[in-house]
Structures are given as structure tokens and as C-alpha cells.
Amino acid sequence: MVQQLTTSATEVHLWFLDLQQPLDVDMSILSDDEISRLNTFRVSEQKDTYLKCRYVLRQLLALYINKPPSSISLSYNSFGKPDLTYNPSHISFNISHCKHSAVIGITKGSIGVDIECKTGQSLIEASSLFLNDEEMEALKFTPDPERALLHLWTQKEAILKAEGTGFSSSPHAITGYVTSSVQLQNAEVNHYHLNSFMRGDSIVSICTSTSVNIKQLDFSYELLKHNALTSTING
Template identity: 30%
Template sequence: MHLTPWPDPLPAGIEVYRLDFDLTIEATAARRVLTSDERAKADRFARTADRVRFTSTRSALRNLLAGRVGCEPVEVPLAASLHGKPFIERAGGNAPQFNVSHSGSHALIALGDARTVTEIGIDIEACKANVDVEAISSLAFTTRECGEVRNAADRLHALYTRWVGKEAVLKAIGVGVAKHLKTIGIRPGANGQFALECAVPEWTNFQAAALRAPIGYAAALAWRAKEETT
């Protein structure tokens, strides 16, 4: 397991870390900072690769949060919302925002300073060349997005760019991803920034951008900046 800070510039108050896995070797050392429930969950995965991804990502997250919360990694009080968005219990208003995603041999962990960021989401996906672009587009994308993907020179890139953008935004909002994929519209723009289209007024103040992912992957970050008070 190798954890590195994101090398590219990020919005104020946000940190991103990339985790690289060796999926053939059990993450034995990483288990030491997991709770008993988390170790039991890891043991329920039948495949070594799935155990490694879960164990390594949760261990790295706990180690990153521990210094910010002021406790041992295993003591970080992690919980999840109704739709599965993770958060820190009993940490007050200054608890860092965070989100994780893993796919293939990589994971991303996003941290947001509560003084400047109120919500954060991140997504990474391994780009599979044999996917049915038309079928996925019709299930997940708006009419405009379907047309853009259909007419793109690189349809696979267009598909995954929009997919990870949507996932990151919906994870930041904290709602069920599958149910709301067509509620959010993604329009890639300059410098990796996404223009967001949404009919839900409460969701219009989120921002999102593509991240420079490893070769063969797509990734995106979404966040909501804290409004300044006068």
C-alpha cells in the first residue's frame, strides 16, 4: 500500500490522497487500526482484491483523520448516513469533511477543512473498454449528455468523464447515486472544471472538476464551499 498526496493544485481547504494497491497481498498490517466490525466486514469479502481495497482504504482514512480529530486511528468515530455517506460522529462543527472511492488498483481519499468546505465527494473508476456505452448512457445520462457522448470522438472517455463527475457530485450531496443520476447534468469545460445543471435548488451551489487520474482511469472531485458571512 502506497499513499501519496495529490500533486496538482486543488481548491482551498481540500486535500486529496492517492492510494495504490498490490491486490495480490493481504493488507495484514492495515488491519491493526480497524475496528472489530470493520475487520469482520473485510473477512466477508471472498476475493483477496476486495479485502485489500477495503482494508487498505479504511486504514489510510483512519490514519489521515486521526491527526485531525486528535485520537488514535482506531478510535476515530466513523459513521454513515442513511444513503451511506461517511462522517465523523461526536466531533463538533470542526470535523473535517471526507469521502473515499476505490476501483481497480487505486483509491482516492478527499479531505475538506470544515472552515472552508461543507461537503465533499470523490470518485475514481477503472475505464473498461468493453462496456456498452449506449446502454449506460441511456440509464445514467440526460438527453443532452447522451447526445454529447454519442457524438464524441472518444466515446469511452466522454462516458467515464461524465460518470465520475456525477458520482462525485451525488456523493458530496449525500443522496442515493443510482436514483439521482439523471437529476444532475455534467458539462465538461476548460481546465477540467464541470458546469453543473440541476433542477433541485439546494444542489446548485456545488462545484466539480475532473482529476488527472492514472492511465486507464477517470476521476473527479466535487465540493461545496462554505458561504462567507458578513
């Protein structure tokens, strides 16, 4: 039997999922509303991404709250951010995906995560939609503006996801770090803390309410067996 997993307000478990990895998905653990949502996707790749992300999310959350994956109940705020309805361990989570990668952050306290691929669409023409005047000026002196823009985007999305609003709130109200060096370590923005790093060809940003240590973990279906998840975290 797999042991229960634990985290704290000063630790983030950042689970990475290779979406190209085959998974033996048991559809019975999904809720009715997740099945309904799944059936709205018309593009097979989007459907596969949603299915794998929700399946892995339920498998992981089950290990942190010590309940069967199928019994986990999720509630949603007015902006659509999910949270655990039954949450005796007081954990929070957030999920993001980009092309063939997904990431699930689990901690205690507020959290927002975002992953964006460097090979995606240029943000130069759309920069005025999410950069404020101070950031626009700083961008002029950045050696790699495309990378700095993508870095800023992930910072702002992580913060807005931690707040629970997403881009329903204005990103212009946030002044992030205009830098093409993706190496933030508990950098302060308002009352939040930002961490960012490169993961292959992707930029990852994590927003939390306190300074945290981040543990990067690779999810595999095989880890669900023989206490492998526990040894992976403790190793």
C-alpha cells in the first residue's frame, strides 16, 4: 500500500507529467462533471491532455488526503479555480500544461503555477495587453525581449492563479521581474513570492504566499506502486 504523502506551507511538491507518456486511465475515478467536460473537447489532443491531467491530479490528491481517487470532491470558485471540498490536510494545488508537458503544484497555502513553451507564439505584438508602462520601459533594455516577455507572462499568470481570479483580473496591476534570466528564487511581488526556472524548453513560474523550497518530481504511473512515490519524495 502506498503511504500518505505530506507537504507544508514552506514546501512545494511540483509534479511534472509527460503528456506523451502512455497512461492506463481508469475513467471510473472521474466525476460526472469531469466526464461532461471531457466530452466537450473536439480536438483529440486537448481531450487527451484534460483526461491525463485530471486522472493524475486525482491520483496525487488521493495520496495527500488519504482517500480513494474516485471519492475526491472538487469545488470551484466563481472564476473556475478548483479546490478540495474535503480537505483535512489543508493542502492547495494548481495545475498548468503546455504542449507535451503538464505540472501540478501541491502545498499548504496559496499557490499558482504556470508552464509555457519557448517555442510558442511570439508575445511581442500582444505585450501591451499584459505589460504596464514600467515593464514596457524596462523591456527596451533587455537583451532577449521574447524570453523576458514569456517569463513575465508566466509570473503574472502564476500570481493571478494564486489569487484565484486568473486573467479576469488585470495583469497591468502586477509589476513583475523584467529579465530574460529565468532564475527567480522567492522573489517578492506585492505580498507573494515567486520562483521560476527553465524546464527543458519551457519556463515555469510558481507563486506562493510564503517563501518555499521546491521539490521537482517526475510522475509516472509506476510510481503509484510499492511505495515508490514516498521514496521518490524522501530520496
